[in-house]
Amino acid sequence: MIEHRDAGESTLTMRNYACTKCGNKVYFENVTCLACRSALGFDDALLTIVALEPADEPALFRRVAAGGSASVRYCANAKHAACNWLAAAGDGNGLCRACDLNRTIPNLAEPGSLAAWQELERAKKRLVYSLLRFGLPLESRPAGSGWLAFDFVRDATTGHQDGLITIDLLEADAVERERQRQLFGEPYRALLGHLRHESGHFYWTLLVEEVGLLDDFRALFGDEREDYGTALARHHAEGPRPDWQERHVSAYASAHPWEDWAETWAHYLHIVDAVDTADVEGMEPRSQGLSFGALWPFQRTDVYRGEPFATLMSRWIPLSTALNSLSRCMGHGDFYPFVIPGPAYDKLAFVHDVIRRSS
Ligand SMILES: [Zn+2]
Ligand SMILES: [Zn+2]
Ligand SMILES: [Zn+2]
Structure with missing residues (x-):
């Protein structure tokens, strides 16, 4: 029953x-x-x-x-x-609590800045919402003190440094974003994806390094002491490692263990938000792969706080497959254009456990 x-x-x-x-x-x-x-x-x-x-x-x-x-x-x-x-x-x-995290917003007197910023804020709100749902530490402190903060600026390099997430305003330009997506051969590029990825770097320090989980991390993701600059230069010069599809959620994840973590973190946030949204909308397909005795319909747990990882994935796989089909029947590309190989599944499980430990 x-x-x-x-x-x-x-x-x-x-x-x-x-x-x-x-x-x-x-x-x-x-x-x-x-x-x-x-x-x-x-x-x-x-x-x-x-x-x-x-x-x-x-x-x-x-x-x-x-x-x-x-x-x-x-x-x-x-x-x-x-x-x-x-x-x-x-x-x-x-x-509000989310806007208080902004260190720099665009110069709204410049043409196009307001629309770009509005789009950035929409994406940032979804990220902050997820962080709050997870119960993750989210402190608004003077920038530079290592707490989460945002710079939304022109002609900057999108990235993360000591809690400060910088997003180049150009990423809010749909044409430019698509050009970059093709240039880098990515199946997916979105503002929300950038924000989730960069937040992963911030939380790595808090939830992995500072709490003594480096050995567990290295066993799955590799040794992050590998020179970061050299690794990224190699990735950009030579492309992803040839076997990346067997071990990573994305090609970029193979560049360095920190990037692998940030990509995996972003995917974990994608997955939880998508399953939660599908739950609220009442649109989950019945899983073909549920073992005998598995629950259907799924119990209404808080997907962010109460769902075991295996259950979460047993919901996500059929959901993402169905959403890919729906997206294709509108002539779009896949909703979730990724395949999760076994090692990446284990890395996602690690992200899940790390978040649960902290919340
Ligand atoms: Zn606000
Ligand atoms: Zn990164
Ligand atoms: Zn009303």
């Missing part, structure tokens, strides 16, 4: 797509409910979209039927249509 938890029981940890005033389906980026016209905002404490009603003071709101009596306001970046998250009414800089 399969037991299902009450839908309401896990409201605070499961992605909730309903307007808290009228119950209409809403989405992560929405600012208005199309049914009842309520203002909507994302509450980073409840990790959900909530309906808002005006409070006594201008620009302040109360959350409708979502608990918490304190007034809230929109993040200061809402005025640029760059954010729909909420900030506490008394917050000094008026920024």
